Amino acid sequence: MVTYSERVANAGVDKFSRRREELATSALETLAERGYANTGLRDIAQRSEFSHGVLHYYFQDKNDLIQHCVRQYKSECATQYDDIVATSQTADELDERFCAAMADTLRDEASMHRLWYDLRNQSMFQAELTPVIQEIDGLLERMIWTIVTRYAELRGRDPVVDSPLAYAMYDGMFEQALGAFLTGDLSALDAVAANCGRILRLIVP
Amino acid sequence: MVTYSERVANAGVDKFSRRREELATSALETLAERGYANTGLRDIAQRSEFSHGVLHYYFQDKNDLIQHCVRQYKSECATQYDDIVATSQTADELDERFCAAMADTLRDEASMHRLWYDLRNQSMFQAELTPVIQEIDGLLERMIWTIVTRYAELRGRDPVVDSPLAYAMYDGMFEQALGAFLTGDLSALDAVAANCGRILRLIVP
DNA sequence: GAGAATTCTTGACAAGTGTCCAGTAGGATG
DNA sequence: CATCCTACTGGACACTTGTCAAGAATTCTC
Structure with a gap:
C-alpha cells in the first residue's frame, strides 16, 4: 500500500x-x-x-x-508586467503600457480575477488558506511596487506612499472595476486604464 | 391558507x-x-x-x-460618519476624527466587515445579489465622498480625483487592513488610521 | 507474457443542504 | 366553549457534499 x-x-x-x-x-x-x-x-x-x-x-x-490551485494561479501572474518594466524607455511609455495591460487583463481574465478575490476572501474565514494567500498577495504587491518605483526612477522623483498603500489603492480600484465589468459595464475597461494612470501620477507627483 | x-x-x-x-x-x-x-x-x-x-x-x-440581511446591515453603516462631518470645525479635526473612527470600526466590527466583503464577492457569482449589493456600495461611496468634499471645503481646495476612485482607494486600503487585522496583526489599526490621512491629503493636496 | 505496481472507476458512507408540510400550541374572536 | 388564525415545531424529502475503499484497468518490470 x-x-x-x-x-x-x-x-x-x-x-x-x-x-x-x-x-x-x-x-x-x-x-x-x-x-x-x-x-x-x-x-x-x-x-x-x-x-x-x-x-x-x-x-x-x-x-x-x-491550495495547489492558488499556487498554480500565482505562476501566471508573477511575470505579467516584467517585460513592460524592463523594456519601457520613458515614464510615459511605461505609464501607457501599464494602463493598457491592466485593462487587457480585466477584459480577458475577468473570471480568474474574480476567483482570486473569492479565495482571498475565503481565507478570512478559513485559516488554513491564509499562508498561501498571503504569499501571492505579497507577490502582487511587489509587482505593483516594481512598476511604481521604475516609473519614479524614469521621472527622477520619489513615490510619496509606501509599497503596501500603493498596492491597496490599485487593488481597490481594480476590484471596483471588476465588479462593474462583470455586470456588463464595458466602460469599466476605459475607467481602469484612466484610473491606473491617475493613481500613478498621484503616487509619483 | x-x-x-x-x-x-x-x-x-x-x-x-x-x-x-x-x-x-x-x-x-x-x-x-x-x-x-x-x-x-x-x-x-x-x-x-x-x-x-x-x-x-x-x-x-x-x-x-x-438580501434582507444585507439591507439591514446597511442601516448600521449609513449614518456612521455623518456626525463627524457635521460637527468638525477644522480640516485637521475632521481628518483626525475620521482616521480614528476608521480604526475603531476595524477593531470593533471586523467580522461584520469581513462579511460585507464576502457577500459583495458572492454577488459576482450570484446575479440575484447584485442589486442590493450595488445599493449599499453606492451608499458607502457617497459616505466617503461626503467626508472628502467636506475636508476639501474646510481647506478651501478641490479634490483631484472623482468619487468612485476615492471610494476605491479607501476600500482597498481598508480591506487590506482587515485582512492583516484578522490574522492577529494589531498594527493594522495604526496603519489604517495613518493611511486614512495619507489618502485624504493625497486626494486634497 | 507473468507478475507487480500504478492509475483510475465505481459505488457506497454519513453528514449536510434547501425546501416543504402535516401538525400543534396558543391566543383572539365569535 | 367552539372556531379560526397566526406562529412555530420537527420530521421528511430529494439532493449534494467530502471522503474512502474495493476492485478494475492500465502501465511498468522482469
Whole structure:
C-alpha cells in the first residue's frame, strides 16, 4: 500500500505532478466559473477527463487541492508586467503600457480575477488558506511596487506612499472595476486604464 | 391558507416584520462568524430561539433572507460618519476624527466587515445579489465622498480625483487592513488610521 | 507474457443542504 | 366553549457534499 504522502514525496517533474497540474487547472476553471461556495469536487472532476474519485488520489483533501490551485494561479501572474518594466524607455511609455495591460487583463481574465478575490476572501474565514494567500498577495504587491518605483526612477522623483498603500489603492480600484465589468459595464475597461494612470501620477507627483 | 407573499404585503411595523429583523440579525451574526460558504439555515436558526423551519415562514428562500440581511446591515453603516462631518470645525479635526473612527470600526466590527466583503464577492457569482449589493456600495461611496468634499471645503481646495476612485482607494486600503487585522496583526489599526490621512491629503493636496 | 505496481472507476458512507408540510400550541374572536 | 388564525415545531424529502475503499484497468518490470 502506497500512501498519499509517499506519492507526494516521490513526485518530481514526473507524470504524477503533471497530472496534479492538469487537475488543478480543471479546478481553477470550474472555481472561476462557479465560485468557491458553489463548486464541489464532482463539478471539478466533470470538467476534467477523470472521475471524482481520482481527486483523492492526487490530493489529500479539498483544501490541499485549493491550495495547489492558488499556487498554480500565482505562476501566471508573477511575470505579467516584467517585460513592460524592463523594456519601457520613458515614464510615459511605461505609464501607457501599464494602463493598457491592466485593462487587457480585466477584459480577458475577468473570471480568474474574480476567483482570486473569492479565495482571498475565503481565507478570512478559513485559516488554513491564509499562508498561501498571503504569499501571492505579497507577490502582487511587489509587482505593483516594481512598476511604481521604475516609473519614479524614469521621472527622477520619489513615490510619496509606501509599497503596501500603493498596492491597496490599485487593488481597490481594480476590484471596483471588476465588479462593474462583470455586470456588463464595458466602460469599466476605459475607467481602469484612466484610473491606473491617475493613481500613478498621484503616487509619483 | 395564507401565502408567504400575503404575509409580506400585510407587514407593517408589526410583529411579523419585527421577527424578520430578529431572524436577520441572527443570520448576520452567524454569517459574520462562519462566512457565506459555511453557513446553513440550521446554523442560523440555532443561534436564534427558533427552529430551522421558521425561516421559510418569514423568508421566501435563502436568497430572500440574505438580501434582507444585507439591507439591514446597511442601516448600521449609513449614518456612521455623518456626525463627524457635521460637527468638525477644522480640516485637521475632521481628518483626525475620521482616521480614528476608521480604526475603531476595524477593531470593533471586523467580522461584520469581513462579511460585507464576502457577500459583495458572492454577488459576482450570484446575479440575484447584485442589486442590493450595488445599493449599499453606492451608499458607502457617497459616505466617503461626503467626508472628502467636506475636508476639501474646510481647506478651501478641490479634490483631484472623482468619487468612485476615492471610494476605491479607501476600500482597498481598508480591506487590506482587515485582512492583516484578522490574522492577529494589531498594527493594522495604526496603519489604517495613518493611511486614512495619507489618502485624504493625497486626494486634497 | 507473468507478475507487480500504478492509475483510475465505481459505488457506497454519513453528514449536510434547501425546501416543504402535516401538525400543534396558543391566543383572539365569535 | 367552539372556531379560526397566526406562529412555530420537527420530521421528511430529494439532493449534494467530502471522503474512502474495493476492485478494475492500465502501465511498468522482469
